[in-house]
Amino acid sequence: MSRQTTPLGRPRDPELDEKLMTAALLEYARLGWGAFTMQGVARRAGVGKSALYLRWANKEQLLLDSVESVALTLRVNVDTGSLTGDLTALATALLEHFLDPIGWATLRITIDVTADFIDLQPFQQRIVKSLRTAATGAFxxxxxxxxxxxxxxxxxxxxxxxGAVLMHTLSRTQQERDHARAYPSEHIGPLVEVIVRSARPMKK
Structure with missing residues (x-):
């Protein structure tokens, strides 16, 4: 799937591009691949379908560009000086990622790929790689x-x-998710402590 090019003489509007790609991810987060359509994205963005087709030939290309340009925001690889600090920073970013509709769209993509609903393997590989890199650095x-x-x-x-952060997100009520957005450390601390205890060298 190659990136769609803009016709000569018609300059791209970066703000409109981002608006359309954000709308695509929000639509995907709500509906998944089966009900994801160019018409639905256009309706959410408040534009005509022609605005999409001038930029992308199909919904696969639109979703690919949207993931690459908007969704892959989890890039946390900070050296805090301790494993607890590093994992807390990563887990907090991951929690916020899952609580955000755009972050949730990336998760739905990985699930749909795993279930063979869609042939979007490059998306899944990019998403998984971005999530693993920071954790590997911390360890x-x-x-x-x-x-x-x-x-x-x-x-x-x-x-x-x-898995712990994902299950914590999935098992919260709406009120608890709102609390997690406001006070992420209260939700992340116990999860990180379990991982840190598992990683500590065994005493001889």
Whole structure:
């Protein structure tokens, strides 16, 4: 799927492009792939379908550009000086990502790809890679600081962290999700502590 080019003589409007791509992700977050249409995106954005088709040939290209340009915002790889601090920063960003409709759209894409509903494997690979990179860096620094044994496998810890934040998000009521947006540390702290305890070297 190649990026759609703009016809000669018709300059792109970056603000309108972003508005359309944001509308696409919000529409996907609400409906998923089965009900995702160019007409629905145009209606949500308050434009005619021609505004979309002048930029993208089909909904696959629109979604690809939307993910690449708008949705992949989780880039947290901060060295706080401790594994607890690093994972807290990452888990907080992940929680906020899942609580945001655009972040939720990326999750729906990965689920739809896994279930073979859509052939959007490049989307899933980009999304998963962006989520794993920060966690791998946090655990690698923890090994260098002696907070974690070099023999401890990173992958189960990464999956445990992401899974815990995801399940926490899914199991909250609307009122609890609003509380999580306002006070993320209260929700993240206990989850991170479990991962950190699992990663600590065993005492001899």
């Amino acid at each position: 690698s620094r923890a090994v260098a600081r002696g907070e974690m044994s070099p023999n401890t496998a990173h992958e189960p810890l990464i999956e445990s962290l992401f």
